[in-house]
Amino acid sequence: MNSSSSISSSKYLSLTNLPLFTPLHLSFLFLHLTILVTGDSPPPYVPLDSIALDCGSSSQSFVNGRQWTADINSKVALLDQDGPSTNPTENGASTSSVPYYTARVSLSQFTYTFPVTTTGPKSFASISIQLPTLVSTDEQKNLSITFTPSPHVADAYAFINGIEIVSMPTNLYYTAGDDPGMYDVNHEVSLPLQKDTALEIMYRVNVGGGEITPPNDNGMFRSWLSDPDYLTDARPSAFQFNGTIQLQYNNHTRYAAPDVLYRTARTMGPDSTVNKKYNMTWEFPVHSTFTYLVRLHFCQFIPIILQKGDLVFKIYIANQTAERYADIISWADGYGVPIYKDYIVMMDAGGNEGIQNLSIALHPIQSTNALDAMLNGAEIFKLSKSDNLAGPNPDAYPDSPVSNTPRASTKPQHSRRRTVAIIGAAVSGIVVVSVLFLLIFRRRVQKFSPKIQGLGFW
Known part of the structure; x- marks a missing residue:
């Protein structure tokens, strides 16, 4: 099918x-x-x-x-x-x-x-x-x-x-009147997401926390997966959780994600020497040649990170710079305030069978309190292209009913005959050279070593 x-x-x-x-x-x-x-x-x-x-x-x-x-x-x-x-x-x-x-x-x-x-x-x-x-x-x-x-x-x-x-x-996923819209990381401009654009949800991830099932979402029956299956570089990362903080929701984030997502997060850990040498990275397989909306969820709830500039970092999406100076408290205008940021990125043709990885990577910037980075959640949507969200069909598996009959080669028959002829000629040439070598060597032995011939060496 x-x-x-x-x-x-x-x-x-x-x-x-x-x-x-x-x-x-x-x-x-x-x-x-x-x-x-x-x-x-x-x-x-x-x-x-x-x-x-x-x-x-x-x-x-x-x-x-x-x-x-x-x-x-x-x-x-x-x-x-x-x-x-x-x-x-x-x-x-x-x-x-x-x-x-x-x-x-x-x-x-x-x-x-x-x-x-x-x-x-x-x-x-x-x-x-x-x-x-x-x-x-x-x-x-x-x-x-x-x-x-x-x-x-x-x-x-x-x-x-x-x-x-x-x-x-x-306006949960479309751009409202006062919303700056999505940041286009390919062209470094902000664009609105219009209501004539269709979206396909590819991934919803609760970073640093467990799976959130539809009954535990905040009324919209969404599924949020845990992030370890997508985490490709974290050496080591640290889980963060704050179950007592009084989260302050604004008009953009009241229903953006369930409460527990903003109370859990993943950071790079306390070792600043290790942190500055790598990017904390997640990778998500997606279809090539489509544009994607990447929504990143943040809430700064770590007790020692209370002021603007206490924790800042860079954000890379699909190996391109999305943010040069990410400061969660500055964005949210406060401690314990959930916020999300939207980015769009075009995935050019590439990868195996039209599939390649869309990466999200964080790198710390030296700040007053920490050399670290932090993420609470992520959503990835495919945007429609020419009113179409269809990706390529996967090839049938070798043991599937439609493919258990060997497929005929697409190479012409004369190409195979030519290949056989070349191999035959090469083998024949090797045999002729070997016979000539043996005959020459035998005559030289007969000329200079008659006793060996008498012993039946040949």
Whole structure:
């Protein structure tokens, strides 16, 4: 089955996880009141729309306090299909596997239509192998997602396990009016992120902390992975945690990430001699020839780092300078204030099969209190290119059914015959030279050593 996806021209934010069977959130952006919050963690975001659809299922389920609605005779989604070939499948697993133990599989196109509370910019998410090719809304406040088997692959299926729709705060990922926007590290300018650009979530990472599962996110059911699998140089790094600090959220960061992410971090460690000799580095495999939004989350909560200039460092993204003088307290205008910074970088063609590593590296600058660097979290989004987010399809594995028959060589037959002829001529030449050498050597032996010949040496 073809695993590529394409997104039609739209005004919607598309959040799609790279690994298969990873939940994504079809999310709406709504205006919300923003206030300064101190003390305890702010209340979680309450979405106006929260839909979890269990595709291919005939009964609803409750998982981690979240209701998953069956798509058969569903009241939250209308299913429209081309032809009778749509086939719900169910393997009989326990409800703890929801929505992964059911699926809707089809050789023909099918569409889900969801009634929503408002029109406007939206984000899209699904759990699937063959990703949807369309996200759209109309004046009737409907959101449609269409799944189409690839026309380029014989007997291709469209496949979907589940769909989640969750409203999101306005301007969480798009540039607001007073926001300077994203810093373009290739061209050293700031650019706004417009709502006609689609995004695909590639990675969300809780740096220095553990995995954050969707029920533990702050109301938007996002998944945040721990960072060790992506950390490539930290010798050694140090984990930081502050569970008692009163975090102060501003109007940009109240729902940017869960509270625990801003209470954990990774630093380079206390050895300044070691720190100044390397960059603390993470690497993330991404598709080449796309532009990426990199969002870095920071919150300075280390007790001895209280003033501007106490801890400063450089930031490199994809081996290019993103920040020459990063000072978290200066950016956030205070100690214990969460903040994030957005950067965009173009990944040129390169790497194996269109995949290469996008690196994030921090290097310390000598400051008043420490020679160190610090990071709390990171998000990486792929930006749409020509209304398309599709990466290259991976080659089939040697033991897969479609590739277990040896492929015919693409080299012409006459090239192989020519190669055989060259090898044969070379072997023949070696044999002729060897025979001539032996004959010459034998005559010389016969001339100068007749006794040896009599002993039967030849």
